[in-house]
Amino acid sequence: MKKIFLALALIVLATPAFCQTDKEDIKKTITTMFDAMRKGDSTMLKATFADGIAFQGLKPTADGSYTLENENPAGFIKSVGTPHKEVYDERITFGDIKVDGSLASVWTPYKFYLGDKFSHCGIDFFQLMKTKAGWKIIYIIDTRRKDNCPE
Template sequence: MKKLFLAALLIALSAPAFCQTDKEDIKKTITTMFDAMRKGDSSLLRSVFAEGIVFQSAGAKKDGSMVLENEKPDGFIKAVGTPHKEIWDERITWGDIKIDGPLASAWTPYKFYLGSKFSHCGVDFYQLMKTKSGWKIIYIVDTRRTDNCPG
């Protein structure tokens, strides 16, 4: 009985370690995306995206009504890899990361800069899936504005 209790205790205590490793791997996947943007490396960018990734942006129209815009991931990947004058520098702070088996979500407030010039800010919300080759981003939705930036 003691051995069974000890084994159950060891398993219970090791669970947070597995979760922490997954959280670090999720952060690495998202960080790699931003590294790829700064480098203008579309191959590196594509490596963190799952097949069929979905991009959306939520925001307000000029009349104040809300809109959810669908974006084309291939267009974004191509734009990142096309030479441009300024470095695309998205700076995030880590918010909440939640994991349930092979599915995870991450909330990251951000500020986006073209070179050293502030462009816009908001929040990125990611959904990721754990695959045989690691965590892949399957969905990104963001907000965009130029004031009242999240901390």
């Protein structure tokens, strides 16, 4: 009986460690994506994305509402990899990370700078999948505004 109790206790104690490892690996994938943006490295950027990644954005309109805009991931990758004068510096903080098996969702408030100049802020929301090669981003949607920035 003691052996069964000990085995169950080890399983229960080890389960959060596996989840924490996943969360750290998920953070690493997202951090690598933003490092690639700062470096202007499209190869490094593309390595964080799964095939078929989807990009969307909520764009503010003049009347205060938002429109949903589908974006082209290939265009984004090309933009990052094309030499540009200012560094694309998106500064995030990790909010809620949820993991269920091979699916994860991540909420990250951000502030975007072109070089040292503030451009806009909002929320990035990521969906990731666990592959044999590690966690890959499958979906990104964001909000964009110039004020009322998240902390």
